[in-house]
Amino acid sequence: MFQKVTLLNNSLSVISKNNTLLSKRMISLTQNNNKLFSQLKYKNSFSLNKSTILPTIQTVRFNSNDTVKTEVTEEVANAAPNTEFASSLPDFSNNAASNITDAVSSIPLDDTSFGYLKSIGMAEHPFYWLPDTIQQILELEHVYLDIKWGAAIVLTTILYKMALVPLQIKQSEVSVNLAKFQAESKKYNDQMYDKDLEHYQKMQTTVLKLKEKNGLQSGQMKYVFLPMVCNAAFALSLFTSLRQMCAYPVSGFENGGWLWFENLVNIDQYLGLQILSSASIFLYTKYVVLANQDMMPGAGSNSILSSPKMQKVMKFLPFLSIPFTMSLSSGVVLYITASTLSSFIFGRLVRNDKFRVMLGYSPFPKREEILANAAKAAGDKPQGFRDSMKQMQNQQLKKVEFQKRMQKKIDEFEKMRSMKK
Structure with a gap:
């Protein structure tokens, strides 16, 4: 009897140990399963073996007369899940960055978003290529000022014309001083090569004093050509930029204009912009180009534009631009019109005394004053272009003979010094 009781106690102890081990395995499996479910939130980075089966627990009723079956303990102890887990998470940094980049690049841009021109292959090098810089400026005005493309074209044209005003005023001052200097030094230049070396040096000294008197230092002559170079570079760059934008065409150009030329991509069928551009060129030629001949060297007497026939040709020449602009897009012709009109307005302001004084420059000299100084210094009637060319040729021959x-x-x-030796 005592042996049966001992055997029963041993059996109960074994069952208790088996239940404890089974509980620990169940907790471990639960934790592993929770970890598995949390890891499934990633992009299927792990695979779960479908053969994972929890060990089956069988209830055994022991009889006091039966032999203890220790196989249950061995089954529970040897039972293990077939699930295999990765030891570390994969690196998502590169994939995530590429996915974000692809997602952003796939978002379609329109003309209301900054960077649209770059997305279609324009304005790629705005820091060192002037046409791309102008396209970038047009896009900035269109997006952040919320204006039409046509208004951006006009605004950009006016801004760059305003930026050239100080250079144009400086150019007018240097041109007037140069005209005075050439008129005053004419008689000295004519007599410079007539006599010996001493006379030449004396005349040259007098000419240098006159040059200094009129403020024509060595660095001042660049202002005669600098405004023309800057204007030509910016005008050509803006022209090519607009032709590229109209040829693409850029989104928003189809309704970027007004009135009859609302579509800036199409050609103006009514030739309204072409007529406006030719009229603005006529105003600029008559009231700016021909009027500025008064302050050119010789007070307009030595210029090829000073002849009456040439002035008549210059007045009707602007209207010949209509056939050349008939095939251009409305956006390009709009720029030409805005450019010539703004050139006419600012060209007149450059000659306005109040405007010059407001900017800190001296008043513009009167035409009568320039002509009087030129006639007094020259001592004869004004010469035409052909006569001035003949005079230059004779002066060059006198210089060669003097040399x-x-x-x-x-x-x-x-020879005399060698003979003395």
């Missing part, structure tokens, strides 16, 4: 005389004297001096 030959000086070289002959130098040779004689060297």
Whole structure:
């Protein structure tokens, strides 16, 4: 009897140990399953073996007369899930970055978003290529000022014309001073090569004093050509930029204009913009280009535009631009019109005394004053372009003869010095 009780106690102890081990395995399996479910939130980075089966628990009723079956303990102890887990998470940094980049790049841009021009292959190098810089400026005005493309074209044209105003005023000052200097130094230049070397040096000294008197230092002559170079570079860049944008065409150009030229991509069928552009060129030619001949060297007497026939041609020449602009898009012709009109307005302001004084420059000299100084210094009636060319040719011949005389004297001096030795 005592042996049966002992055997029963041993059996109960084994069952208790088996239940404890089974509970621990159940907790471990639950934790592993929870970890598995949390990891499934990623992009299927792990695979779960479908053969995962929890061990089956069988209830055994022991009889006091039966032998203890220890196989249950071995089954529970040896039971293990067939699930295999990765030891570390994969690296999502590169994939995530590429996915974000692809997602952003796949978002379609329109003309209301900054960067639209770059997305279609324009304005790629705005920091060192002037046409791309102008396209970037047009896009900034269109997006952030919320204006039409046509208004952006006009605004950009006016801004760059305003930026050239100080250079144009400086150009007018230098041109007026140059005209005064050439008129005053004309008689000295004519007599410079008539006599010997001493006379030449005396005339040259007088000319240099006159040059200094009129404020024509060595660095001032660049202002005669600098505004023209800057204007030509910007005008050509804006022209090519608009032609590219109209040829693409850029989104928003189809309704970027007004009135009869609302579509900036199409050609103006009514030729309204072409007529406006030719009229603006006529105003600019008559009241700016021809009027500025008064302050050019010789007070307009030595210029090719000073002849009456040439002035008549210059007045009707702008209207010949209509056939050349008939095939251009409305956006390009709109720029030409805005450019010539703004050039006419700012060209007149450059000659306005109040505007010049407001910017800190001296008043513009009167036409009568320039002509009087030129006639007084020249001593004869104004010459035409053909006469001035003949005079320049004669002056060059006198210079060559003077150099030959000086070289002959130098040779004689060297010969005499060699004979004394």
